[in-house]
Amino acid sequence: MKGALLLISCLGFGSLAAAQTGGADTTAKKSMVETSASFKVFDKYGLKVDLKFIDPEKGSFGIDYQFQLDKKLLGKDPAKINKLNLSLGSRGFVTVAEDKNKNSSLISEIKLEGQPLFHVKGKDLGPPSTIDPLADDEPELPPGKDPLVEEARNLAAQVASPLWLSFNLHAKHETTQDFRNYDFAFGPQLSVSTSYLSSILDFPFGLLRAAKNNNPRQLDLSVGYDYVTGANKTSLAPLLADSKFMNRLNLKAEWETGILSGNERIAFLFDSYYDLDRNLLLKNAGKDWNYFYMIRIEKLLKINLGPGTKTKVAVKYTAGELPPNFDKGFVLGGGFSIDF
Amino acid sequence: MKESELTEKKRRFIKRTYFGVSDNPLDDVNPFDAWDEFLAAKVKDMNWGIDPDAIKRSKIRFAYNFNQILVHYNVSLALEDILVDLDKDTQTNGAMINTWADKAVFPSDKTATKAIDK
Numbered sequence: 001m002k003g004a005l006l007l008i009s010c011l012g013f014g015s016l017a018a019a020q021t022g023g024a025d026t027t028a029k030k031s032m033v034e035t036s037a038s039f040k041v042f043d044k045y046g047l048k049v050d051l052k053f054i055d056p057e058k059g060s061f062g063i064d065y066q067f068q069l070d071k072k073l074l075g076k077d078p079a080k081i082n083k084l085n086l087s088l089g090s091r092g093f094v095t096v097a098e099d100k101n102k103n104s105s106l107i108s109e110i111k112l113e114g115q116p117l118f119h120v121k122g123k124d125l126g127p128p129s130t131i132d133p134l135a136d137d138e139p140e141l142p143p144g145k146d147p148l149v150e151e152a153r154n155l156a157a158q159v160a161s162p163l164w165l166s167f168n169l170h171a172k173h174e175t176t177q178d179f180r181n182y183d184f185a186f187g188p189q190l191s192v193s194t195s196y197l198s199s200i201l202d203f204p205f206g207l208l209r210a211a212k213n214n215n216p217r218q219l220d221l222s223v224g225y226d227y228v229t230g231a232n233k234t235s236l237a238p239l240l241a242d243s244k245f246m247n248r249l250n251l252k253a254e255w256e257t258g259i260l261s262g263n264e265r266i267a268f269l270f271d272s273y274y275d276l277d278r279n280l281l282l283k284n285a286g287k288d289w290n291y292f293y294m295i296r297i298e299k300l301l302k303i304n305l306g307p308g309t310k311t312k313v314a315v316k317y318t319a320g321e322l323p324p325n326f327d328k329g330f331v332l333g334g335g336f337s338i339d340f
Numbered sequence: 341m342k343e344s345e346l347t348e349k350k351r352r353f354i355k356r357t358y359f360g361v362s363d364n365p366l367d368d369v370n371p372f373d374a375w376d377e378f379l380a381a382k383v384k385d386m387n388w389g390i391d392p393d394a395i396k397r398s399k400i401r402f403a404y405n406f407n408q409i410l411v412h413y414n415v416s417l418a419l420e421d422i423l424v425d426l427d428k429d430t431q432t433n434g435a436m437i438n439t440w441a442d443k444a445v446f447p448s449d450k451t452a453t454k455a456i457d458k
Contacts (some may be wrong), residue, residue: 044427046392048384066392081404081419089392113393115400122405125412133413134349134448143359144373152360152409159408160366166397193397195366215368217387218401220394254394256387258368265371269390294390300371 042088044070062095073112081119087111087168093318094177105322109172119161144213153213164193164218172226174323181234183324185248189224205257205266214258214265224250226273234324239281247276259297269294273323292320346448350441355379357413358437361406362386369398379434383426386433399426410444417444 050064068089092106136148143149168189175182195218202216228246231237240246251274256267272291275282282288298314319330359378362370369387372378389395403422410417421443425436 046427046429048429068392077420081400091392115396119404122408125408128411129413131413132447133353133415134346134446136349136353140352140375142373143356143363143375143378146356146359148353148356149360149363152357153363153365155409155412156361156364156405157366159412160364160405161401162366164397164401166393168393191393191397193394193401198366211373212365213363213368213373214371215363215365217369217389217398218367220389220391220397222393252391254390256390258371263371263373265387267387267390296390300377 042069042071044068062093064093066091081116083115085111085113085115087113092177104176104178104325104327106175106177107172107323108175109170111168111170113166113168115166116164117167118165120163122159122161125155125159160195162195166191166193170224176325181325183228183230183234183246185226185228185323187225187227189222189250191220191222193218193220195219201255202257205259208260209258210261211258211263214261214263216255216257219255220253222250222252224252226250231324236282236287236324236326239285239287240279241281243279249274249276263300265298267294267296267298269296271320271322273321273326287321287326290321290323290326292318292322294318347441350444350446351437353413353415353446354441354444355437357409358406358433358440361409362402364405367398367401367405369402379432379437381433382430383433383436384429399423402426414447415444 046066046068048066051061066089068087070088071086072083073086074084088110090106090108093104094106140146168191170185170187170189172185173182174185195216197219198216201219205216226246226248228248230244231240231246232242232244236246251272252270254267254269256265258264259266270291270293272289274290275288278288294316296314296316298312300312317330321328355375359370359372359375362368370378371385371387372381388398400423403419403426406422407417407419417440422440425431425439428436
């Protein structure tokens with residue numbers, strides 16, 4: 001425990017993020033997305049890199065990265081929400097000392113996504129408001145006391161859909177940091193975002209929470225199937241009895257909520273892989289059901305270091321097994337970040 | 341009303357509704373409780389999610405709700421206009437609010453257009 005506390009207090013945490021969309025002119029265009037004649041290969045690209053110091057025994061210094069390119073294929077009507085996208089991306093965790101990386105998993109994938117496929121309609125808001133939105137001359141109040149903020153918050157709770165459904169078809173290349181072990185996985189995935197379970201999940205955190213504007217985000221659940229080929233190129237090979245194929249079920253969940261006062265959040269991510277063939281060797285080795293989880297606690301700090309500067313502390317604990325090798329490991333990282 | 345005053349009022353309305361909708365008690369992605377922090381924060385600082393796919397879904401849900409609430413106030417801002425700016429992770433909420441306020445069609449804009457047509 002002492003070691004962990006010492007580690008947290010000594011660790012640093014930095015972040016660098018860049019994202020861009022193409023073709024979006026920010027000049028005034030009345031309620032109409034510009035239809036550009038220019039050809040764009042991708043509509044959006046994004047890169048997120050988190051640098052962090054970790055336990056010296058696990059590589060001292062690590063990088064969490066996510067990279068994504070998106071192209072809209074269908075559903076370019078700006079008034080409609082259903083879209084079909086092509087997405088290319090990569091994500092993973094790399095450390096300076098690659099042999100000490102306990103979460104050695106780099107996943108690059110191409111996906112065809114239907115986002116969203118379906119959603120349950122929220123409550124009807126009734127007839128449109130007769131109040132002129134620009135008529136208000138009241139002096140500015142803090143968000144917590146602003147009647148329009150409160151009204152928008154309540155209207156959003158009414159109109160919000162309690163259940164969204166999305167799907168994707170994906171092809172993934174899963175490799176270790178040194179690229180010595182790798183496989184390919186193909187399959188569909190169905191995702192559900194819902195607020196139906198929020199009150200149950202949030203119950204213990206709600207008891208410890210003082211602020212009313214620090215509530216849960218919708219629970220995000222995904223179920224996917226992976227047909228894996230090239231499994232004989234991973235460290236699971238001795239357990240697969242000469243087979244290079246696997247049938248895998250992937251269950252993923254993420255959720256977060258507010259805790260304590262108005263500035264602390266706790267987030268959970270759970271990602272598990274279940275071998276549908278349940279080969280006896282895999283089962284005996286405890287590799288038929290592999291899972292990975294992350295718990296992150298974040299606190300925004302009210303330190304004034306100048307305009308546009310935001311400070312925050314975060315502690316992130318990750319543990320479990322990730323493809324392709326499903327080696328067991330954990331990483332505790334955290335620290336202090338300043339965004340200018 | 342002067343043009344600058346009108347623009348300021350539009351921005352103020354969008355700012356307040358964006359704050360409220362993102363602070364939805366059933367799907368809260370807004371970790372802020374003061375205007376200066378909220379406006380200076382970057383889009384990526386909102387609590388959209390951890391997994392890139394979950395972040396996408398979260399932004400779609402917000403855009404849908406925000407669009408519906410604006411329609412309720414007779415303000416038109418296309419879903420795609422909302423999503424295009426939400427994808428610019430490094431822009432500040434303040435800059436995004438200004439863009440949305442410029443793109444949105446308010447009831448007064450419709451009246452002005454009708455008057456010009458006549």
